[in-house]
Amino acid sequence: MSRIIKLEVNGRVVEDLVPDNLLLVDYLRERLALTGTKMGCDGGECGACTVLIDGVARLSCITLAVAADGCAVETIEGQAPGGRLSPLQRAFHEHLGTQCGFCTPGMIMAAESLLRANPDPSEAEIREALGGNLCRCTGYVKIIRSVRAAAEAMA
Amino acid sequence: MSELLPDFTLIRPATVAEAVATLGREGAQVLAGGTDKLVQLRRGLAVPDVLVDIGAIGEMQGIAAEGAGLRIGAAVTLSDLARDPLARAYASVTEAAASIAAPGHRAVATIGGNLCLDTRCLYYNQSHWWRQSNDFCLKYQGTVCHVAPRGNRCRAAFSGDLAPALMVHGATLEIAGPEGRRRVALAEFYVEDGAAFLTLAPGELVVSIHLPAPAGPSAYAKLRLRKSIDFPLAGVALARTERGFDIALTGTNSCPKMVDFDVPFSPDDAYFTALEKAVQKAASPQRTTTIQPHYRRLAIAALAARTARALA
Numbered sequence: 001m002s003r004i005i006k007l008e009v010n011g012r013v014v015e016d017l018v019p020d021n022l023l024l025v026d027y028l029r030e031r032l033a034l035t036g037t038k039m040g041c042d043g044g045e046c047g048a049c050t051v052l053i054d055g056v057a058r059l060s061c062i063t064l065a066v067a068a069d070g071c072a073v074e075t076i077e078g079q080a081p082g083g084r085l086s087p088l089q090r091a092f093h094e095h096l097g098t099q100c101g102f103c104t105p106g107m108i109m110a111a112e113s114l115l116r117a118n119p120d121p122s123e124a125e126i127r128e129a130l131g132g133n134l135c136r137c138t139g140y141v142k143i144i145r146s147v148r149a150a151a152e153a154m155a
Numbered sequence: 156m157s158e159l160l161p162d163f164t165l166i167r168p169a170t171v172a173e174a175v176a177t178l179g180r181e182g183a184q185v186l187a188g189g190t191d192k193l194v195q196l197r198r199g200l201a202v203p204d205v206l207v208d209i210g211a212i213g214e215m216q217g218i219a220a221e222g223a224g225l226r227i228g229a230a231v232t233l234s235d236l237a238r239d240p241l242a243r244a245y246a247s248v249t250e251a252a253a254s255i256a257a258p259g260h261r262a263v264a265t266i267g268g269n270l271c272l273d274t275r276c277l278y279y280n281q282s283h284w285w286r287q288s289n290d291f292c293l294k295y296q297g298t299v300c301h302v303a304p305r306g307n308r309c310r311a312a313f314s315g316d317l318a319p320a321l322m323v324h325g326a327t328l329e330i331a332g333p334e335g336r337r338r339v340a341l342a343e344f345y346v347e348d349g350a351a352f353l354t355l356a357p358g359e360l361v362v363s364i365h366l367p368a369p370a371g372p373s374a375y376a377k378l379r380l381r382k383s384i385d386f387p388l389a390g391v392a393l394a395r396t397e398r399g400f401d402i403a404l405t406g407t408n409s410c411p412k413m414v415d416f417d418v419p420f421s422p423d424d425a426y427f428t429a430l431e432k433a434v435q436k437a438a439s440p441q442r443t444t445t446i447q448p449h450y451r452r453l454a455i456a457a458l459a460a461r462t463a464r465a466l467a
Binding site for chain 1: 159160163165190191194196197208256257259262382383
């Protein structure tokens with residue numbers, strides 16, 4: 001079965017007919033061409049597909065597109081309106097939080113969710129918030145440093 | 156594009172009665188947070204015609220005082236449960252909730268979903284082509300249990316963290332079904348069979364969880380390789396009672412299990428050694444993970460004794 005959903009994606013209202021069995025990650029990537037959100041595993045294990053739904057970090061690979069009906073969805077593309085890097089993106093760039101880059105969109109969205117709720121997180125809180133995001137390059141030290149630097153830059 | 160999910164119709168009932176009526180339809184299954192169910196759909200481990208999304212049912216929401224105890228709606232999310240001020244009196248429960256998966260899962264995963272979490276096994280939680288190349292297994296589509304080929308039942312491990320944490324506090328469940336409502340003690344909700352570990356009849360649904368006043372302090376300890384995401388290799392919940400400790404296990408058997416240990420408390424090494432031995436005896440981990448069962452048994456018993464010392 002298909003149904004019409006209406007949601008906000010990166011501040012833009014979108015109305016679309018989607019089948020019940022379409023995953024949000026596929027909707028974002030295939031229908032809206034927002035390919036910044038990555039698919040890294042076969043279901044909820046790696047965090048690369050993390051997006052914000054109503055401001056909270058969620059895994060778009062285990063979320064149905066129809067479940068986002070009426071919600072505000074934010075992806076990595078929403079971080080840089082007008083091409084200017086967000087504080088988190090700038091911090092990841094300056095503190096080498098990005099290695100191969102595949103996990104970065106998920107890391108940044110999980111960190112964005114953290115910083116909105118807690119603008120001055122401790123290292124333990126950053127580790128907890130990013131606990132579901134895997135970096136295959138194992139660049140965790142610099143990722144944590146980047147999130148801390150973004151928090152300081154935004155203070 | 157990810158593997159396509161099987162074709163299903165999503166239904167979002169507003170009441171328990173509507174949900175029960177819908178669940179009575181052929182091929183209908185419950186969808187709560189979907190953090191495990193949708194992965195199962197992707198792997199061909201579930202092929203529902205209808206998914207009944209219980210997220211809009213008001214009766215299944217909320218945490219509220221009930222006499223001296225607590226009522227928790229089955230659709231309460233793990234993140235709400237972990238930080239609820241009333242639930243904090245049951246430390247094993249909030250600790251177990253906070254230990255499950257990662258923040259992105261806990262934001263949607265539910266307490267009812269965790270109590271009904273499908274049993275897990277190295278030979279089961281795999282892609283369709285992986286399982287097919289292994290002639291499937293006894294739990295689903297096959298005839299042999301690869302963990303215990305000479306046995307006649309599925310050995311998959313129950314891996315929910317909340318069940319033992321709630322069991323040591325004497326939790327009961329309210330279940331709605333085609334025959335009406337019933338109450339069951341959580342400890343009697345499960346049976347030791349990895350392929351059929353729940354005593355839910357077709358069309359039944361867990362509506363709420365009920366806790367009496369806490370008898371004493373409690374804690375939950377979890378054995379795993381990483382501190383996040385991982386399911387428990389083994390987990391143990393302990394609650395201090397007037398007499399001693401109530402202890403329950405997860406990850407070690409095909410259902411969560413109360414440990415048979417009735418020794419009256421005494422603050423000496425002999426007591427904690429006896430407690431450790433009792434946990435070793437109750438735990439029956441199988442080759443359902445890549446980590447050796449022997450290690451899981453010894454480690455969870457040691458963790459139980461350590462946690463008991465801290466609580467005593």
